[in-house]
Every structure is written in C-alpha cells, then in structure tokens.
Amino acid sequence: MIKLKYENLMKQFPGSDLQAVSELNMEVPEGEICILVGPSGCGKTTTMKMTNRLIEPSSGHIYIDGVDNREIDPIKLRLGIGYVIQEIGLFPHMTIAENVATVLVEKKWNKEEIRQRVDEMLELMGLDPEIYRKRRPSDLSGGQRQRVGVARALASNPPIMLMDEPFGAVDPITRARLQNEFLRLQEQMRKTIIFVTHDIDEAIKMGDRIAVMNQGKLVQFATPDELLSMPANEFVGNLVGGNRSIKRLNLIRVDEVELRKLTKLTVAHTRQQAAEAVENNPLNLAVVVDGQGKLLGLVSRSSLRHEGEQVKDLYTEVHDIVGLGSTLNDTLSIMLGYGDGFAVVVDREGKPLGAITVDDIFSAVKEDE
Amino acid sequence: MNKRSLAWILVCVLLSLATIVYFVNNPGGRMAARVLNYETIFQAYWQHILMVVIASAAAIIISVSLGVLITRPFFRRGAPVVDTVINVAQTVPSLAILALFFTYLGRGFNTAVFALLLYALLPILRNTSAGIQNISADIIEAAKGMGMSKLHVLSRIELPLALPVIMAGIRTSVVVTVGAATLASFIGAGGLGDLIITGLSVSRHTVVVAGGLLSALLAILLDQLLGGIEGYLKTK
Numbered sequence: 001m002i003k004l005k006y007e008n009l010m011k012q013f014p015g016s017d018l019q020a021v022s023e024l025n026m027e028v029p030e031g032e033i034c035i036l037v038g039p040s041g042c043g044k045t046t047t048m049k050m051t052n053r054l055i056e057p058s059s060g061h062i063y064i065d066g067v068d069n070r071e072i073d074p075i076k077l078r079l080g081i082g083y084v085i086q087e088i089g090l091f092p093h094m095t096i097a098e099n100v101a102t103v104l105v106e107k108k109w110n111k112e113e114i115r116q117r118v119d120e121m122l123e124l125m126g127l128d129p130e131i132y133r134k135r136r137p138s139d140l141s142g143g144q145r146q147r148v149g150v151a152r153a154l155a156s157n158p159p160i161m162l163m164d165e166p167f168g169a170v171d172p173i174t175r176a177r178l179q180n181e182f183l184r185l186q187e188q189m190r191k192t193i194i195f196v197t198h199d200i201d202e203a204i205k206m207g208d209r210i211a212v213m214n215q216g217k218l219v220q221f222a223t224p225d226e227l228l229s230m231p232a233n234e235f236v237g238n239l240v241g242g243n244r245s246i247k248r249l250n251l252i253r254v255d256e257v258e259l260r261k262l263t264k265l266t267v268a269h270t271r272q273q274a275a276e277a278v279e280n281n282p283l284n285l286a287v288v289v290d291g292q293g294k295l296l297g298l299v300s301r302s303s304l305r306h307e308g309e310q311v312k313d314l315y316t317e318v319h320d321i322v323g324l325g326s327t328l329n330d331t332l333s334i335m336l337g338y339g340d341g342f343a344v345v346v347d348r349e350g351k352p353l354g355a356i357t358v359d360d361i362f363s364a365v366k367e368d369e
Numbered sequence: 370m371n372k373r374s375l376a377w378i379l380v381c382v383l384l385s386l387a388t389i390v391y392f393v394n395n396p397g398g399r400m401a402a403r404v405l406n407y408e409t410i411f412q413a414y415w416q417h418i419l420m421v422v423i424a425s426a427a428a429i430i431i432s433v434s435l436g437v438l439i440t441r442p443f444f445r446r447g448a449p450v451v452d453t454v455i456n457v458a459q460t461v462p463s464l465a466i467l468a469l470f471f472t473y474l475g476r477g478f479n480t481a482v483f484a485l486l487l488y489a490l491l492p493i494l495r496n497t498s499a500g501i502q503n504i505s506a507d508i509i510e511a512a513k514g515m516g517m518s519k520l521h522v523l524s525r526i527e528l529p530l531a532l533p534v535i536m537a538g539i540r541t542s543v544v545v546t547v548g549a550a551t552l553a554s555f556i557g558a559g560g561l562g563d564l565i566i567t568g569l570s571v572s573r574h575t576v577v578v579a580g581g582l583l584s585a586l587l588a589i590l591l592d593q594l595l596g597g598i599e600g601y602l603k604t605k
C-alpha cells in the first residue's frame with residue numbers, strides 16, 4: 001500500500017531564481033525506509049520538510065494515505081509524524097525524560113501514562129531510565145543524544161517518521177551501532193520512514209528505496225541493489241562510486257552468511273581438552289563461554305602457550321565481535337581495525353554463534369554478483 | 370531559592386536596620402536629627418520601595434510582552450528598528466526623563482512612577498528580544514516539527530531558554546531604578562532621595578550617607594531577591 005505520494009512537487013523560495021525542488025514524483029510504500037540522498041542543496045531536506053509542512057510547497061501535492069497533507073491541520077499532521085533531527089534538536093533546558101515526553105505532553109496524555117511510556121522508550125533505546133531520566137542533554141555523549149532523539153520521535157508511536165541525518169554527528173563505530181539498532185527496531189515497527197542523508201553508504205545500508213536527488217530533481221528512485229547495478233546516469237554513478245563491490249558489502253548482513261563453527265569451552269575445561277578443540281577446528285580457534293553461555297574469550301594456538309592447566313588461564317580477550325544484524329562492511333572494518341582475519345559473531349544476548357573470516361566476506365560478495 | 374541569595378538578603382536587611390538605628394542615635398546635630406528619626410526614615414524607605422516595585426513590575430509586564438511581540442515572525446523585519454530606538458532612548462539621562470514628565474504631568478508620586486517605568490522598560494525589552502532571537506533556529510524548528518503549537522513553542526521553549534538573559538535585563542533595570550528613584554525627590558515624590566537632597570542642601574553629611582547607604586543596600590537586596598527567583602524558576 002502506498003503511504004506517501006509526492007505529486008509534481010515544486011518549491012521555489014522567495015527571492016531565488018532556482019527551484020529548490022522541481023517536478024518531484026515519488027511513491028513510498030507503507031513500512032519502508034525511503035532514503036533521500038544527494039549533495040547539500042539538492043533539495044532533500046526541503047522535500048522532507050514539506051512532508052510535515054514545515055515548508056509549504058509552491059505547487060504540487062503530498063498525499064498521506066491518499067489525503068492531501070495541506071487539508072490536514074499542521075499541528076495535527078505533525079503530531080502524527082515522528083521527527084528526528086541531528087543532535088542539536090534536543091531541548092537543552094529539559095531533562096531527558098521531558099525531552100522524550102514532548103509529543104506526549106502535546107497530545108495531552110496523563111502524567112502516569114507519560115512516565116511509563118518514557119521509561120519504556122528509554123529502555124528500548126538501551127538507556128537505563130534510573131540513570132538517564134533526570135539528566136540533561138549536555139550530560140550525554142553524542143550517541144546517547146541521538147538515541148534520545150529517536151526515542152522522542154517514537155514515543156507516541158507515529159506511523160510515519162522523518163529523519164534528517166539522525167546519525168550524522170557521531171564517530172563511525174557509534175554510527176554503525178546506531179544504524180544496526182535502528183534497523184533491528186524497524187524490523188518490528190515497520191514504520192514508513194523518510195530518511196535524509198548525504199552519505200551514500202548509509203543510504204545503501206538503511207534504505208529499502210533510495211531517491212537520489214541533484215539540483216532539486218529526482219535523478220533515480222530505486223532499490224539499493226538496482227542503484228548499484230544500474231545507475232541511471234553519470235551523476236548517480238559517481239555518487240555510488242567506482243568500487244561498487246565494496247558498497248555491496250553494506251547490503252549483505254552477517255546472518256546471510258554461513259558461519260564457521262567454533263567449539264565452546266568453559267573455564268573449567270582442561271588444557272588437554274582445549275588443545276584438542278583448537279587442533280580439530282579449521283580456524284584453530286575455540287570460544288570460551290560463561291555459565292549463561294555468554295562469550296568470555298578465545299583460545300588459540302598462541303594463547304595455549306600461557307601457563308596454567310585450566311582454560312581459565314589460557315584464553316584471551318576477543319576484540320573482533322559483531323552482532324547478527326551487522327553488515328559485512330561493519331564486519332570488515334572491525335577486522336581491519338584489529339588486524340585479525342576473523343570475527344566472532346554473537347546473538348543479542350552476547351552468546352557466540354560462530355566465526356566469519358575475510359575469505360567468507362569475499363565469497364559472499366562474489367556470489368551476490 | 371538558593372542559600373546564597375537568602376544569605377545576601379538577610380545581610381542587607383540587617384545592615385539596613387543597623388544603618389537606621391545607628392543614624393537615629395548618632396544624627397550629628399539637632400538639625401539632622403529632625404530628618405534622622407524612625408518615622409521620617411521609614412516613610413522615605415517605604416515610598417522608595419513602592420516607587421521601585423510599581424515601576425519595575427509594570428515595566429516587566431510591558432517589556433516582556435513587547436519583547437515577545439517583536440520577536441514573532443510577522444514582526445521580525447521591524448526588530449532592528451525597535452532595537453535602534455531602544456538603544457538611542459537608553460542614552461537619555463534619567464534626570465532628564467524625570468524633568469520632562471514633570472513639565473507635562475506636574476509634581477508627585479505618580480509622575481515619578483511613570484517616568485521610572487519608562488526608563489526601566491529599555492533594558493528588559495532589549496534583553497527579552499535578544500534572549501529570544503539568540504535561540505538556535507534548529508531548536509525552534511524541532512519544536513514546531515514535533516507538533517508544538519505556537520503558544521507552547523513560546524512558553525515551553527523560547528521563554529525558558531531566554532530566561533537567564535531576560536532575568537539579567539530585569540536585574541539591571543531594577544538596580545538602575547533604585548538609583549534613579551532617588552532623583553524623584555526633585556519632583557516631590559519622596560523616597561530616600563529626600564534624605565540625600567535635604568542633607569546636601571543643609572550640608573549634613575550624616576543625612577546624605579544614611580540615604581545613600583539605604584538605597585544602595587536596597588539595590589543589592591532586590592538584585593539578590595531576583596537572582597533567587599531566577600534560580601527557583603530554572604529548577605521548575
């Protein structure tokens with residue numbers, strides 16, 4: 001079902017000869033992430049802001065569930081659309097709880113409902129309500145602020161979300177983690193999302209559909225796969241870049257690759273058992289888990305040289321850990337970061353599922369092409 | 370209210386009482402004693418407070434409303450003009466304003482309050498408009514984009530964020546008004562200026578010092594009181 005429909009949308013700002021957005025036609029199906037990507041000034045943010053009427057179009061229409069958005073009262077319209085902007089969008093004078101509650105207060109929920117919902121949202125975002133509820137945005141790290149921004153937009157459970165470079169102002173590792181967390185949430189939420197970014201890698205990773213814009217025009221509207229295999233013109237080709245095989249790493253997730261099995265040891269196993277497990281494994285590795293089955297460390301040939309007769313003295317810490325939702329691109333950069341040829345894949349509880357190697361990544365990309 | 374403001378207020382009250390008691394008991398001559406008695410001092414003090422409080426309260430209400438008005442989008446273009454007028458008006462001496470209104474409205478308490486009010490408007494208006502204009506446009510847009518009504522954007526975002534700047538304007542204005550109110554004595558409005566001017570005209574320094582000290586202490590006291598109120602509003 002089509003959730004959002006952009007029809008002959010045009011915007012010309014007063015005093016400007018150029019059309020910021022011109023002749024934009026686009027349909028976004030329900031439950032999909034539609035990425036608007038392009039260089040600065042291409043009209044992507046303007047298009048997004050016309051969706052919730054922060055900017056009014058000069059001509060053309062935007063239909064939400066078939067209703068022209070200009071027939072809906074702007075306040076009502078916006079209360080039904082989640083809005084995430086870069087971290088600066090948090091209100092500095094309010095606590096985290098008050099920030100998350102913003103839309104709920106506008107919707108006149110009662111205090112107890114708001115309190116419960118705020119705690120629920122903070123937990124969903126991995127922020128302990130007891131710790132963060134009363135803090136101010138300035139006490140948080142960049143990544144935590146972005147999480148609060150997402151929590152604030154999701155609090156009233158709107159069917160549509162607008163996200164303007166929501167993971168822009170953080171370091172690459174935090175960004176990858178936030179992206180993965182968000183994709184995991186989206187799997188359950190199935191919101192219709194307009195997502196603005198200038199980062200083509202982020203677009204390929206996050207998007208169900210990508211709208212490439214340049215100088216106010218929609219250049220190509222396609223799935224990430226189509227965009228990589230059939231760029232509509234030179235502009236899209238350049239944006240996507242020369243090394244498309246590497247970009248394709250953003251499309252494949254770890255759970256789509258067959259993982260290599262690793263024998264699980266506990267700290268109580270003996271040196272003899274550990275050495276056998278390592279020798280019998282093609283990668284010459286074994287994982288060590290605790291009582292709950294969570295990953296503690298690795299036993300390898302080099303770690304077997306340590307003194308001690310029990311596994312508790314023989315294992316080393318693992319750096320290369322990836323979650324199931326990570327892309328091959330995230331995995332490869334972690335491997336390169338630590339200089340190991342492999343990474344251990346864990347599930348959401350931190351239990352090891354297996355290992356993935358650089359060779360596995362290469363063959364996965366080859367098969368995909 | 371925080372402990373620091375409270376301590377300052379207490380110190381000012383005690384010092385004022387001590388000043389009054391000291392000068393009533395040591396007036397420095399019989400002529401000075403006619404002015405330096407409890408009845409005259411308390412009456413002057415009370416008139417002074419009344420003038421300052423009425424003029425400041427009215428000025429706060431008018432200036433903050435006006436400041437909000439000139440920062441609304443439909444008025445944004447006019448804002449620089451208003452800023453210029455405010456800045457020029459600020460250069461007129463307070464005595465000149467009193468004299469001007471005396472010419473049209475005659476002597477008395479009401480004329481003084483009116484003139485003080487006009488003079489008190491400017492710092493508050495300037496700070497209210499600057500405080501609101503300096504809020505990042507992104508924050509305002511975030512609030513709007515989330516579905517806040519215009520009234521809520523003002524009451525929940527703009528005013529709380531501009532509060533420290535607005536309060537700074539109010540404190541400046543009140544302190545200046547306490548000083549300017551001593552000049553109201555020239556147009557027969559009473560207040561602590563009566564002590565100072567009488568003391569000057571009969572060359573009795575004790576009287577001048579008593580009036581000056583009391584008005585200075587009043588200025589510090591009101592400033593701290595407002596600081597305390599600001600702290601309270603912030604935690605709300």
